[in-house]
Amino acid sequence: MREPGRTGRPDWLFGTGATPAQKVLAHAVAAAGCAVLAVYGRDEGWTWWQWVLGLLLVWDLAGGVVANGLDTAKRFYHSPPPLGTGTVGRFLHHPVGFTAAHVQPVAAGLAFDGGPWWWGPLWYLWALAGAVLVARVRESLRRPVALGAVGLGAMVAPLVTAPGGMAWLPVVLLLKLVLAHGVPEGAAGPAGPAAGCPPR
Numbered sequence: 001m002r003e004p005g006r007t008g009r010p011d012w013l014f015g016t017g018a019t020p021a022q023k024v025l026a027h028a029v030a031a032a033g034c035a036v037l038a039v040y041g042r043d044e045g046w047t048w049w050q051w052v053l054g055l056l057l058v059w060d061l062a063g064g065v066v067a068n069g070l071d072t073a074k075r076f077y078h079s080p081p082p083l084g085t086g087t088v089g090r091f092l093h094h095p096v097g098f099t100a101a102h103v104q105p106v107a108a109g110l111a112f113d114g115g116p117w118w119w120g121p122l123w124y125l126w127a128l129a130g131a132v133l134v135a136r137v138r139e140s141l142r143r144p145v146a147l148g149a150v151g152l153g154a155m156v157a158p159l160v161t162a163p164g165g166m167a168w169l170p171v172v173l174l175l176k177l178v179l180a181h182g183v184p185e186g187a188a189g190p191a192g193p194a195a196g197c198p199p200r
Contacts, residue, residue, distance in 0.1 A: 010082040012092075015072030022070055030063025033172075040165040044112075053111055054165065057104055061172045068180035078184040099131035099177045105169060112163035119160060123170045126153055130178035139184070146179040 010016055014023055037058045041051065067073055081093040091097040105127075109120025130149035134142050150171070157170040 011072070011076065013073075014067050015070055015074065015076035017075075018070055018072040022066075022072070026063045026066040026070075029066045030059040033058040033062030036168070037165070040168065044164040046112075046165070050111060053107070057108060057169065061104065061169065061176050064176040065172060065180050068176055071185050073181070074183070074185035077181065095135055095182050096128070096131050098181060099128050102127065102173070102177055105173060108166050108169055109163055112166055114164040115160070115162050115166070119162060122160065123153075123157075123173060126170070127173055127177045130174060131182045134178060134182040143179075143183050146183050149178045150174045 011018060014026065034055050037054055041054060044050075046054065068077075077093060077095060077098065081090050085093060092101055103124060105123040106120035109115055109117070126149070130146065130153075133149065134146050137145050153174045154171045157167070162169070
């Protein structure tokens, strides 16, 4: 019998086999994030294009935390790429390549006023370093390393002045790229029944 989520048309957003409910949830979180952004940006005096960019950033990052955390997405991105995938596709299919393509913090740092010039590069490189570390450690350490990168990032983020309305971005970026996307499905240790639970 075929395992759900491993067969069917390749889906680069949610992973092959994601259910409608899972997709709706990701979009719902993205929409809720846009509502929260309205609170962040209400006193910033953003132009129309800054609002558009801000909403796109939220939709991609907040919705991406859910989408990339789906088992279907993890199976898709931590398995060989689909047949016929070109050079760019193979780069984006790799967890580190996928993270390297996410230049959103740099774009936000350039587009919104208020933070130091190095704010965007700092969080871009933090996410990239986290993805590299997660990819290099043994499987049992991947989730703890990812959680450490996200947790330390969450502690450092308030210490660095963010561009106006973008204080949320570092933590959400790290959640999406380092934890949700970077940790493969089942990366929690040796396979087997949970401690204290009888085998089925």
